[in-house]
Amino acid sequence: MKYLPLLWAGLFRKKTRTLLTLASIVIAFLLFGLLQAVQAAFEAGADAADAKRLLTISRYSFIELLPIAHLKQIERVPGVVGVSYAEWFGAKYQNESNAFPVFAVDPERYLAMYPEFTIAPAQREAFARTRTGAVAGVRLVERFGWKIGQTLPISSEIHPKTDGDLNWQFDLVGVLDAEDPAVRGNTDIVLINVAYFDEARQNNRGKTGWYVERVADSSQAKAISEAIDERFANSPDETRTQPEKEFAVGFAKQIGDIGALVTRILIAVFFTILILTGNTLAQSIRERIPELAILKTLGFSDGKVTALVVAEAVLMLVLGGAIGMAAATALLPVVNGGTGGRFPPLFVGAETWMWALVLALFVALAVGLPPAWRARRLRIVDALAGHR
């Protein structure tokens, strides 16, 4: 610590140069924070997955429906402690297709399945009681300025009512929220009461899109999934059951390898920064060779001089990295506001901070070691004489 002023003086020997290099490092880490947040958003489904939840869809495709009669049979599968189901409504709101997902659900069963969602007990009860009731995620409520008690006019692109009309109306009775910011994006949904929906729709009555099961023991998840599918094997409505996490990972893979894309961009960014910082640092050491020689003359050991040079690189990278990550953290709430809730909430997680630190140290060593090595091998006489 007592060398900090020395390091500082070395760094700011040429103010403009150091500030410019620092600025590029800040930018690199700002990008790192932002892109990691985007990547995390794509993987949020898998991260927020509950190890004790399973998902059952039709074996052939997610667009095929399953009979509601499966419910009783799934409940009897040993190890299953709760079952809930949902049907895709295909919402169109204010003329925008799929403005948000709407699921037709059994209120009690569905909310019991997702304990990470928070809702006021009175609202929860109202949802179960009101046949035309609906509850909506807090971010949707804010985005559209909905009020509890109002009517939600939502059209369906798929389900006509018995009279052929595609325009539905529901009464907003509650707001869904979540304490964990990683889960809050999952509340960007509207839930409607299946009791009313199934009775009022023209087609596919008595069918549902998918089932969600809760198991008592997550280590049994795989075995119970197979047991459920076995029950419907060779029936007209075969199923495919997977732990929630596997399902989410599979869905993310459908989008393609976002992770690989982000990684490639970041490699380009950091390769550039590496070259830039490495060059500046090497130059700065070159200019200070006589000074380093003096340090050695004063009794600094070779190791200490080496450490000083490396420490300078570390200080620069860690400082720049911290500022960049802090900037990303500060910027993301603005970005979230800007997307109007159309994109899952972005935030910088603790893990990203850790990776940023690892990255900063790695780059610092990569750019700091070559000049440090040079400083170490410096012979005092040559250096003072001006021979490089």
Next chain:
Amino acid sequence: MRWLNQVAQITLINLRNVPQRMGTSLVVVIGIAGVVGVLVSVLAMAEGFRHTLASTGRPNRVILLRAGSDAEMSSGIGRDQIPLIASLPAIARDASDRPLASAELVVMVDLPRRGQTDPNNVPFRGIQPSALSIRDEVRIVNGRPFARGVREVIVGRKAAQQFEGLEVGSRIAFRDSDWQVVGIFTSGGDVHESEIWADVEVAQSAFRRLGFQSVTATLADGSDAGLAALEASVKRDRRFSLAILREPAYYAKQAGVLSRLISVLGYTVAAFMAVGATFGALNCMYSAIASRQVEIATLRAIGFGGAPVVVSVMIEALVLALLGGAVGGTLAYVYCDGATLSTLNFNTFSQVAFDFRVTPRLLAQGFVWALLIGAVGGLLPAVQAARLPVTVALRTS
């Protein structure tokens, strides 16, 4: 003339000793190459996706969906409606007086990507025989068309590339039905190349569907008047509740969300990188000038003006920037152009395969960014060099 001569002289001296300052010059080039490379390749992805959807369909063809539906997947048209639609006078007929209208069924089938096991939503389209005369861009490039009434499919070229088990001769199993792949088709690189096609009647029985999702038809009169005539006849008949869209309009709409998302990502990342690279360029040009301080001062002492010094430094920065732009553009072109990617289109929830397209327009855009970075990075150091009093500059060494 004299002034120009001075500029030329100094610039030549500058450029000739760039190799002596190889390290710093390379940093400028690499920094800018990074920005341009990322910008061009990410935008090439957005461009490729947009192009695939935009090149789908012809303006003289229309797609009919249930009123209120924006995509085939959410649409539904009853069997009883099909003959009524096909017999509308605004729809074209072929040489043997059969209507050029194809009622189609679209379902999703789960197929793994090559070398993977996770299922992907691949669109499976049941078509009527007229579909191949309506979409005359379709060519069977391998094998033969499917026979009517049997479980045979033809597969789009891109679907065959991306997903497992779609070669001619292989069998694929969907919902208690086994299908034989008998042909591979191309359709000018459009979105249909990501699909699997079969006889609609067979598909309906295999997937237990009664109705259809859409009707694609050729207009008898491709002009706006022809479209208006079709719309009017549909509106007049109370049995219909249909939305009619020209094919290009329909498919362009499907590209909306994803291509916008990719473009925003590309521009945002490139903008940040550009700021970083500008700082890098500034740094390098400052140090380039610092190392030539005595030389510049000497030139000014023997009568060269300040402006030629500024211009020459700017030219050096711009030359390096152009070099960086060229390297970045070339890298993007070599690594990305033509690379095929398949992703989930958020508008349709189905897989779309597309090729990255590094277009001349994108490359030009890359060069503009490179020059801007070079200009900003060169200007401040250039002005500083010109302003430094000669006596001061000569004394420091």
